Amino acid sequence: MNYRHAYHAGNFADVVKHAALARLVEYLKQKDKAFRVLDTHAGIGLYDLSSDEAQKTGEWREGIGRIIDAPLPPQAATLLSPYLDAVRDVNLAGRLTRYPGSPAIVRHLLRKQDRLSAIELHPDDAGRLARHFAGDFQTRVIELDGWLALGAHLPPKEKRGLVLVDPPFEEEGEFGRLLDGLARAYRRWPGGIYVLWYPIKDRRAVDAFRAGLAAAGIAKILDLRFEIRSPSPEPRLDGTGLIVVNPPFTFENEIRVVLPALHRLLAEKPAARWSVEWLAGERPGATATGA
Numbered sequence: 001m002n003y004r005h006a007y008h009a010g011n012f013a014d015v016v017k018h019a020a021l022a023r024l025v026e027y028l029k030q031k032d033k034a035f036r037v038l039d040t041h042a043g044i045g046l047y048d049l050s051s052d053e054a055q056k057t058g059e060w061r062e063g064i065g066r067i068i069d070a071p072l073p074p075q076a077a078t079l080l081s082p083y084l085d086a087v088r089d090v091n092l093a094g095r096l097t098r099y100p101g102s103p104a105i106v107r108h109l110l111r112k113q114d115r116l117s118a119i120e121l122h123p124d125d126a127g128r129l130a131r132h133f134a135g136d137f138q139t140r141v142i143e144l145d146g147w148l149a150l151g152a153h154l155p156p157k158e159k160r161g162l163v164l165v166d167p168p169f170e171e172e173g174e175f176g177r178l179l180d181g182l183a184r185a186y187r188r189w190p191g192g193i194y195v196l197w198y199p200i201k202d203r204r205a206v207d208a209f210r211a212g213l214a215a216a217g218i219a220k221i222l223d224l225r226f227e228i229r230s231p232s233p234e235p236r237l238d239g240t241g242l243i244v245v246n247p248p249f250t251f252e253n254e255i256r257v258v259l260p261a262l263h264r265l266l267a268e269k270p271a272a273r274w275s276v277e278w279l280a281g282e283r284p285g286a287t288a289t290g291a
Helices: 012-028 050-057 074-089 102-109 123-132 147-153 176-190 203-214 251-266
Strands: 035-038 046-048 098-101 115-119 141-143 161-165 191-200 221-227 239-245 276-280 287-291
Touching: 012 102, 012 161, 012 191, 012 239, 012 251, 012 276, 035 102, 035 239, 050 203, 074 102, 074 251, 098 102, 102 115, 115 123, 115 147, 123 141, 147 176, 147 203, 161 176, 161 276, 176 191, 176 203, 191 203, 203 221, 203 276, 221 251, 251 276
Parallel strands: 035 115, 035 161, 115 141, 161 191
Antiparallel strands: 046 098, 191 239, 221 239, 221 276, 276 287
């Protein structure tokens, strides 16, 4: 599976991932003390929805295109407003022509004392990312293998913050690298919040990944799954998953409001479902699901 950001910017997986990411950043802002966000696979930061890559798939139309102006239940609208405001901030005159990647969304939400480290391996993408953030003293762009950053850049000097691991799944073995990378990072910084994105496509690989997480000895792991269709007979991205390690105490209740609101707008039928499940800590095995 190739999940280069430019082809899929603003699709349903981005919507779920970035909505959750924004809620976590908003939680960190509740204390005055500074924090850092480390984005290990940052991409280029801002995506042109009229580009050849975006037009080739058109996935944004079934993602952010359905959400940006849709009526939402009041509580869900409030919780989603930081994310949607970040999207609106990069678009003019109410026209949806660009989509902010995770580093741009995070940067939009930061206060003056907070910092962002954006890691990108691909030289061209890293260069575009650096140009996007040129002159921004709160953001550091580093051309580096994001998996190495999980050792070399942790813990951050702020001792508060969040690590987003959003690999493109261009190569075999990404699920194993997620498990190994999280284990290495957690040993260095057990108090950090970790967010790991994964595709729901190969169901056996997903089950093995979740089993590995449950056996990892990490205290608190929450698994969010958001499926837009029943399993496809051919290889296809049927859903998106998000692992949150050390989720804030407010996060579970918030995401249980956000996911069904998004699901009503994004899901295809039949058998589409969403779920929130503790793999470790809090209430192991406890699940909230909806369709």
